[in-house]
Amino acid sequence: MIFDALFGARFLFKQERALGMEFFAQQMINGITLGSIYGLIAIGYTMVFGIIGMVNFAHGDVFMVSAFIALLLFLALTSVIGITWLVLAFIIVLLLAMFFTSVWSWTIERLAYRPLRGSFRLAPMISAIGMSIFLANFVQAVQGPRNKPIPPMFNETIAVTSGGAFDVTLAWKQIVIIAVTIILLTVFWYIVQKTPLGRAQRACEQDRKMAALLGIDVNRTISITFIMGAALAAVAGTLYLIQFGNVNFADGFIPGVKAFTAAVLGGIGSIPGAVIGGLLIGMIEVLWSAYVSSDYKNVAAFAILIVVLIFMPQGLLGKPEIEKV
Amino acid sequence: MTAAPPRPQTLGEKLPQALRETIIAALIAAGLAFPIIALGAEPDINNQLALQTRWSWVFTTILLAAGARFLAFTLETMRSRFVAAAGLLCAAFGLGTWYFAGVADPLLIGGTIVAGAAAIALGYFIDGDADVAPKKRTTVSAQDDTxxxxxxxxIGVLVAFPLVMLFAFGEAGSLKWINNYGVQILIFVxxxxxxxxxxxxxxxxxxxxxxxxxxxxxxxxxxxxxxxxxxxxxxxxxxxxxxxxxxxxxxxxxxxxxxxxxxxxxxxxxxxxxxxxxxxxxxxxxxxxxxxxxxxxxxxxxxxxxxxxxxxxxxxxxxxxxxxxxxxxxxxxxxxxxxxxxxxxxxxxxxxxxxxxxxxxxxxxxxxxxxxxxxxxxxxxxxxxxxxxxxxxxxxxxxxxxxxxxxxxxxxxxxxxxxxxxxxxxxxxxxxxxxxxxxxxxxxxxxxxxxxxxxxxxxxxxxxxxxxxxxxxxxxxxxxxxxxxxxxxxxxxxxxxxxxxxxxxx
Structure with a gap:
């Protein structure tokens, strides 16, 4: 009996393999949508790691908090203030969620990480793990443990192909997600590459001590990095809410780890790498659940993380780490 | 990496800064609390989320944050920090009784709040122009191996623990202590x-x-x-x-x-x-x-x-x-x-x-x-x-x-x-x-x-x-x-x- 279990074929390929190109195209669309969300979260990880060299464990939970903020604001706007035009409500929710999530992230950095700068190496990481646990349980305490569903929005679909073996469709929410991601990444890229603020950030990333000597307020720059990461996580949270239609206090951990995987895959510290990594992880996850086994889709993500870290620790676009004595 | 802002030295600098920090903390707490604490969403019978507002929770959060910041600032910068701590405790007790008990003796509440405030003011006054010496750190401490x-x-205590518990609480009462505390803790040890x-x-x-x-x-x-x-x-x-x-x-x-x-x-x-x-x-x-x-x-x-x-x-x-x-x-x-x-x-x-x-x-x-x-x-x-x-x-x-x-x-x-x-x-x-x-x-x-x-x-x-x-x-x-x-x-x-x-x- 135990031997049957051990040697029994576990990964039976699903029937969907027979559905051909159309099915594959549909999965690619779904994968890009999911990957956009992962990419937005991954930027927060990669920027913080680039600037202070710590894995901000609480970032996944900041993302979860932002999804809750978006949900509550959406309810307040539609039921209390009575905005009926969905597009307007969406834009207001997006902006407000970015603001309030930034306040959270700023406070977390100020209270839990800044006092530990210069402390021993594991301290910020353990503090971040504690913060992550605190955030999840705080949301559970104030918002309750149940799933929070919202009414579906942007749900109309456009048929891309029809008449074949499988109709490829594109839902409006997928268009919204991809469009918002592209717009925000452009804005964000402009800030990092073209403004004095972005220059200060890149300077701190290269050499914090030297940047401080040259008159850059390093603490302020780090705070702003956290705020930017949180703002993008808030966008991801709002989009996640639209895509999946509900949110739960425990929803921060798994997307957080996957986004971190994306950041590592793209090369930690590299912002374009985080986006590419996010898209890749999203696609791999969707294709894996479509063709192989949806039970093991998280195992696939974790396995990618391990494989990448072992064989390609600098990632796709990252710089190799040189060990100096 | 950059140095912390200079510590305020005189009474004229300390009190305004303390108040400013307190107000900033209160504002940030308001920002943190606004959507996620102030609003609650529970599904109703139709599984639609209904919004509730909980302003009293927000108020409490803001008060707590402001109080904590004031306390932290006071303890950080004052030499006469024990006086200040006593004053804050007094004031917190007064406010707490007021908040939880509702109709307690107004004289007691008012008295403790006033006394607390007076103690804090006294602390700031005594502190005057004194500066706070930085803490010294020892790097090596020699100690005997005990x-x-x-x-x-x-080990002796641990070996005796279940038997002592058995005698103290009887068979039914000691189960909790030996199992939930003893065994559980030892697994984690x-x-x-x-x-x-x-x-x-x-x-x-x-x-x-x-x-x-x-x-x-x-x-x-x-x-x-x-x-x-x-x-x-x-x-x-x-x-x-x-x-x-x-x-x-x-x-x-x-x-x-x-x-x-x-x-x-x-x-x-x-x-x-x-x-x-x-x-x-x-x-x-x-x-x-x-x-x-x-x-x-x-x-x-x-x-x-x-x-x-x-x-x-x-x-x-x-x-x-x-x-x-x-x-x-x-x-x-x-x-x-x-x-x-x-x-x-x-x-x-x-x-x-x-x-x-x-x-x-x-x-x-x-x-x-x-x-x-x-x-x-x-x-x-x-x-x-x-x-x-x-x-x-x-x-x-x-x-x-x-x-x-x-x-x-x-x-x-x-x-x-x-x-x-x-x-x-x-x-x-x-x-x-x-x-x-x-x-x-x-x-x-x-x-x-x-x-x-x-x-x-x-x-x-x-x-x-x-x-x-x-x-x-x-x-x-x-x-x-x-x-x-x-x-x-x-x-x-x-x-x-x-x-x-x-x-x-x-």
């Missing part, structure tokens, strides 16, 4: 000591330690249910199995360091958890493995029958016998872990671990085989995790994947870190405080009177746990026992202060 005597007393080999001695940050605990538990569960092997045969097998998995994990991660290593071990732990959850044919999935054979007294079962433990030893049958036996068993296992660790530290391999923690490159330059050193640390740490796992399975009688989540890993890690990495006694203390502390939360009935009958402190244990981890890192990042006793020394054994201990680079 730990051996303490260890023997500790053992896991902490096992992980301490990997983190504290070898300096490899392992966030997936629970995987080995799970391997041990499932090894015993599967072998015992399928092949009817006894616990005493399964125990070494579970240890070997876990050590094998430790090596399997160790091989690929040899090149990784620090945070990367932490993340990979986390991923490994999650994979094991997900496989246990999804491989239904082997592990029975979420339902887990039920009716695992219980512990026997070296072959004599703890039953009421003729050949049972009670009858064999001419005792009256009681379920407490098994619990007491389990207590001594885990105590023995934990002490074996401790003894092995202490001995290993003196062997060449143990010194290699500690050298690896201090500086990997120097280690390699001196000809230490870092591959073997890391692998043995992983394997031995995992082995003790496996022992603890099979003990867990035999104690519970069933196992399911929910016992082996990432949170369990974090618990064990927190115990090691809060205890002070590398310090055996510190880890034991941390396990007692943390596991015992959360168990104690169940007993805090007076909180129910304060916050109403629906308040359940156990609900908030993870919240408190997370917050405690953050605060502990800020307050004492090196753990309870921050000093280290070197295993080799010249003439006199001296404790090494925290600042001088390398923390390892993974």
């Amino acid at each position: 730990s051996t005597a303490l260890a023997f007393i500790g 053992m896991l902490g000591w096992g992980l301490n080999i990997v983190i504290g001695l070898a300096g490899l940050l392992d966030l997936g330690y629970v995987a080995f605990y799970a391997v041990g538990a499932y090894t015993y569960a599967l072998l015992a249910t399928h092949f009817q092997l006894s616990f005493w045969i399964c125990l070494p097998l579970a240890g070997i199995m876990a050590a094998f998995w430790g090596v399997l994990l160790g091989f690929p991660v040899l090149r990784l360091r620090g945070d990367y290593l932490a993340i990979v071990t986390l991923a490994f732990g999650e994979i094991i958890h997900l496989v246990l959850l999804n491989w239904v044919e082997l592990t029975n999935g979420e339902a887990g493995i039920l009716s695992i054979p219980r512990i026997t007294f070296f072959g004599i079962p703890f039953t009421a029958e003729e050949n049972g433990f009670a009858a064999t030893f001419w005792l009256e049958f009681s379920p407490i016998h098994r619990t007491i036996f389990l207590f001594y068993l885990i105590l023995a296992l934990a002490l074996v872990t401790n003894f092995a660790t202490l001995r290993l530290r003196r062997l060449p391999i143990g010194r290699a671990w500690e050298a690896l923690r201090e500086d990997e490159i120097a280690c390699r330059s001196l000809g230490i085989n870092t591959t073997n050193t890391k692998l043995t640390a992983f394997a031995l740490g995992a082995m003790f995790g496996g022992f603890a796992g099979s003990f867990f399975a035999v104690r519970q009688g069933f196992v399911n994947p929910n016992s082996f989540t990432f949170m369990e890993s974090v618990w064990i890690l927190a115990i090691v870190v809060l205890g002070g990495m590398g310090s055996q006694i510190g880890v034991a203390l941390a396990a007692i405080v943390m596991v015992g502390g959360t168990e104690l939360l169940r007993e805090l009935d007076f909180l129910k009177q304060l916050f109403g009958p629906e308040f359940n402190p156990v609900q908030y244990r993870m919240l408190i746990f997370g917050l405690a981890m953050v605060l502990m890192m800020i307050w004492r990042p090196r753990g309870f026992i921050a000093t280290r006793t070197p295993s080799i020394f010249l003439k006199k054994r001296k404790a090494v202060a925290a600042d001088l201990v390398g923390e390892g680079h993974g």
